[in-house]
Amino acid sequence: METIVIQFLHGLAYGMLLFLVASGLTLVFGMMSVLNIAHVSFYMLGAYLSYTMLKVVDNFWIGLIICPVLVAITGIAMERFILRRVHTAGHVQEFVITFGILFALNEVIKWVWGSENLSVPIPSALSGSLLIMGHIYPAYRLFILFFSLFILALLAFILMKTRLGITVRAMVSDRDMASALGTNTPFVFMLVMGIGSWLAGLAGVIAAPFLGISSGMGLDFLTDCFIVTVTGGLGSLWGAVVASFLIGQLSSFGILFMPRFAIVFGFLLMAVVLVIKPSGLFGEKA
Amino acid sequence: MAELVEKPRNILELKGIYKDFEGLQVLFDIDLGVQESERHAIIGPNGAGKSTLFNLITGKYHPSRGKIFLKGEDITGANPFKLNRLGMARSFQITNIFQTMTVFENVRNAILSKNKIRYNIFSRLSKMDGINRQTEKVLHEIGLLERKDDIAGELSYGQQRALEIGLAIATNPELILLDEPTAGMSSEETREAVKLIQRVTEGKTLIIVEHDMEVVFSIADRISVIYYGKVLASGLPDEIRNDQKVKDAYLGEERE
Amino acid sequence: MTNRNLYLLAGITVGVLAVLFPHISPRFQLRMVTEIVILSLLVMTWKMMLNEGGLFSFGHAVYFGLGAYASVIAWLNIKGLSFIGGILLGGIVAGFISFFLGAFLVRMSGTYYALLTLAFNQLIWAIVWKWRSVTGGDDGLGRFPKPDLLGISMRDPVNFYYLSLVIVALCMSLCHYFSKTPLGNVVKGIKSNEERSKFIGFNVNASKLIFLTLLGFFAGVSGALYAQFQEFISASSIDLVMSTHVIFMAFIGGVGHFWGPLLGSGIYVYLSEYLSHYTDRWELIFGIVVVILVLLAPQGILGITKKRK
Numbered sequence: 001m002e003t004i005v006i007q008f009l010h011g012l013a014y015g016m017l018l019f020l021v022a023s024g025l026t027l028v029f030g031m032m033s034v035l036n037i038a039h040v041s042f043y044m045l046g047a048y049l050s051y052t053m054l055k056v057v058d059n060f061w062i063g064l065i066i067c068p069v070l071v072a073i074t075g076i077a078m079e080r081f082i083l084r085r086v087h088t089a090g091h092v093q094e095f096v097i098t099f100g101i102l103f104a105l106n107e108v109i110k111w112v113w114g115s116e117n118l119s120v121p122i123p124s125a126l127s128g129s130l131l132i133m134g135h136i137y138p139a140y141r142l143f144i145l146f147f148s149l150f151i152l153a154l155l156a157f158i159l160m161k162t163r164l165g166i167t168v169r170a171m172v173s174d175r176d177m178a179s180a181l182g183t184n185t186p187f188v189f190m191l192v193m194g195i196g197s198w199l200a201g202l203a204g205v206i207a208a209p210f211l212g213i214s215s216g217m218g219l220d221f222l223t224d225c226f227i228v229t230v231t232g233g234l235g236s237l238w239g240a241v242v243a244s245f246l247i248g249q250l251s252s253f254g255i256l257f258m259p260r261f262a263i264v265f266g267f268l269l270m271a272v273v274l275v276i277k278p279s280g281l282f283g284e285k286a
Numbered sequence: 287m288a289e290l291v292e293k294p295r296n297i298l299e300l301k302g303i304y305k306d307f308e309g310l311q312v313l314f315d316i317d318l319g320v321q322e323s324e325r326h327a328i329i330g331p332n333g334a335g336k337s338t339l340f341n342l343i344t345g346k347y348h349p350s351r352g353k354i355f356l357k358g359e360d361i362t363g364a365n366p367f368k369l370n371r372l373g374m375a376r377s378f379q380i381t382n383i384f385q386t387m388t389v390f391e392n393v394r395n396a397i398l399s400k401n402k403i404r405y406n407i408f409s410r411l412s413k414m415d416g417i418n419r420q421t422e423k424v425l426h427e428i429g430l431l432e433r434k435d436d437i438a439g440e441l442s443y444g445q446q447r448a449l450e451i452g453l454a455i456a457t458n459p460e461l462i463l464l465d466e467p468t469a470g471m472s473s474e475e476t477r478e479a480v481k482l483i484q485r486v487t488e489g490k491t492l493i494i495v496e497h498d499m500e501v502v503f504s505i506a507d508r509i510s511v512i513y514y515g516k517v518l519a520s521g522l523p524d525e526i527r528n529d530q531k532v533k534d535a536y537l538g539e540e541r542e
Numbered sequence: 543m544t545n546r547n548l549y550l551l552a553g554i555t556v557g558v559l560a561v562l563f564p565h566i567s568p569r570f571q572l573r574m575v576t577e578i579v580i581l582s583l584l585v586m587t588w589k590m591m592l593n594e595g596g597l598f599s600f601g602h603a604v605y606f607g608l609g610a611y612a613s614v615i616a617w618l619n620i621k622g623l624s625f626i627g628g629i630l631l632g633g634i635v636a637g638f639i640s641f642f643l644g645a646f647l648v649r650m651s652g653t654y655y656a657l658l659t660l661a662f663n664q665l666i667w668a669i670v671w672k673w674r675s676v677t678g679g680d681d682g683l684g685r686f687p688k689p690d691l692l693g694i695s696m697r698d699p700v701n702f703y704y705l706s707l708v709i710v711a712l713c714m715s716l717c718h719y720f721s722k723t724p725l726g727n728v729v730k731g732i733k734s735n736e737e738r739s740k741f742i743g744f745n746v747n748a749s750k751l752i753f754l755t756l757l758g759f760f761a762g763v764s765g766a767l768y769a770q771f772q773e774f775i776s777a778s779s780i781d782l783v784m785s786t787h788v789i790f791m792a793f794i795g796g797v798g799h800f801w802g803p804l805l806g807s808g809i810y811v812y813l814s815e816y817l818s819h820y821t822d823r824w825e826l827i828f829g830i831v832v833v834i835l836v837l838l839a840p841q842g843i844l845g846i847t848k849k850r851k
Contacts, residue, residue, distance in 0.1 A: 365740070366741050367740045367741070367743050367744055367745050367746070370740075370741060370742060370743035371743050375741070375742070376741060382735065382737065382738050382741075383735065384735045385734060387730070387731065391727070391731075394727075395728075395731045395739070396743075398724055398728070399743035400743070403724045404724065404725070404728060404749065405725050405749070406723055406724040406725055407724075407725045407726070407752075408723065409723060409724060411722055411723060412722065414724075453742060456742070457742055
């Protein structure tokens, strides 16, 4: 019984991380109809930047604040200078270029930080453990959980209650209409891109002490992230919430039962969902 | 009405059809019968549900409730391609041809389907004389033989509409559904189109949605009036013309 | 008509050069050109999937890699399996996988299709990587037989080059012929107007599926050839990086062009060879080149030379 709770919490934490990254991806797609494959490298970038930040400042919390912002700037720059120009050329070009950027970013990361695995220590404030149901559970994982929930709540609040949020939702829902109503489209694009990459960078920073930093981390996460996005439905935040929860759990329990091929479970879920509803759980036009 | 020795068979039957889209009710309790070989027109104001009805019959949408029968067989919810293979074909209100292919290739697509040549990876298309002949025959019928090597997207509107009809008849269906075939046409083009339609639907069953009353009354054997998702009236043209309900609701508003 | 004659002339020139090549160039060049020829078949299948099927495949390495593994495992375990037999087997297995995946993927729209192929690539790569007993995992498989063909030794690079040339040319002509067949025409029609294709009686999903299966077969043939070329196969032939390279190769050459795949693989092989002498970071440069290329020449290099507008 305790194992189940522990695994559940673990899956929840991982699911939250997935959500942070997938939400950015799905928002950008919903809004700009651009599938930014390079999105996951923001996650990686966040993690690597936090490593360097720790070397420089030796304070996890400062890193938590600054690194995602740096990543957001990268994301905005990417949108402004590259993506925007490709948008008119067509979907194929968008795919190729975002793929190229993913590739290039990964290589840059390897170049700057090397290919060996790096480790980031858990901040001392969170390095303890708690006793949950007779099991020792690392406090840091709980932090990931609650912090992500907090961010999620913040995001929900912004989207539901603020004027900006409503604008964003309107644009995701019907871009042409929203721009006809006078919203400043390029500005909102930039904002969404910025927020999306910020979220991904944030996820990277908090994931680093938990999952470790490696040159392959992007790729592993990439698959799960895409599975989440597709299963939830491209463009749907709710879909991302539900799907990341499910995938998080499947991943966590899957490793328990079939450690070598746990990855299959996520796929099976995705396959089942897509067979029943080809546009994903909450996706609209396929 | 005279008693007939044998009641003409209904090639198409709709029983108790309802259709709603996410809460918006578009069609209510539609009962409709179309007799074999008749020319049946469906008229009604914009938004009344005519196109939805068409889309239901031809498999693009599935009814929320009710059943559809083709030649006595339940086809409710069947796929468009299966319906075509069962002998039903349609044209579209908004031209839906193969824009990037030539006129010849457009019609040939349908001819290949008619001849059940779908998965062949061995024969050379250019050498299939029978196919090519059948294609040219249809092209001749729709008057586009001289334009056969032109890209479909470059034809004039009227020619594209003719091709649109051509694609519908090329698979040699027993039941043809034309969705506002004369939409956007000048009177001259409309007259030509009507002649074309009468020619190519000879001996077949035709269901036609139309706004142009002249066209309707010159083609139709029977007319059904759809008004706000319900069948307001159904019967012979003269009956419809004199039906008070219809006059109040529709013919009075729409002076064609 | 001059355009047509020009193409014919270009084709003959290339053909003649191709045949004479081993006798007019140094050995290591021959090796590179062989690699280019083999890869261009793979790239061509990707290009066809996009151009004619309208589908952007992010996981093409799957067919390539599985075809390679299948043939290698066959050569290792089936005593006396011929060269061509192994190649065919590789193609058939890849075709099978393509059919299996395709049955699921075919109803997906463009973006979902792309994402799913990427996800499946990762899945299959992970399985291949972890199943060490069969695939050798990270270490890969080597030292498999290189059977003679009709008594001619395939160990001789010149012979191997000619064989690759023949096989690839054959496969390419078959693919080219495909567009002139009824099924090729259906696929073309689906690309032009998928909805109308349905309404005139075509089972669009089934047609697409057969098309994908055929492409998978040829990609597998390419993989099997490649395995013999390298005399080694590892999970790196089936990973996302490989899929990425396929996309880049196709793109650099120009997706709309007949010679695109050849040009693209040529640039790729030469670039990787020369750049890797100067820097370990040639992949980075490759990525940057692609990004710049898309910005400046969205239709690939051959797209620039395309005068028709």
